Amino acid sequence: TYVIAEPCVDVKDRACIEECPVDCIYEGGRMLYIQPDECVDCGACEPVCPVEAIYYEDDVPEQWKPYTDTNASFFEELGSPGGASKVGALDYDPPAVAALAPQGE
Ligand code: F3S
Ligand code: F3S
Secondary structure, X not given: OEEEOHHHOOOOXXXXXXXXXXXXXXXXXXXXXXXXXXXXXXXXXXXXXXXXXEEEHHHOOHHHOOHHHHHHHOOOOOOOOOXXXXXXXXXXXXXXXXXXXXXXX
């Protein structure tokens, strides 16, 4: 799977959403998350993120390694809805993201 890491927090550019052929990038309160069971590793999302937040799971920089689990944990209750557009934006984040200080600016 691909993983969205910390640079997305409080940025949410959303350019990635339009590239994903399987609509598996879901919006949380402060960042977006890739559903690991739905991502087909096409890689189309990775180059379009202006803040380079997206990585193949094996290439996640050391300081953001926990984001692989963080992306997965976003779906603990949501499961695998099979499409982000019908789910819409959600207003919560996993605790590790919710606890971050405001990013950017
Ligand atoms: Fe976030 Fe980059 Fe997508 S900022 S919403 S991962 S384009
Ligand atoms: Fe979609 Fe990116 Fe995976 S475009 S299929 S989330 S690699």
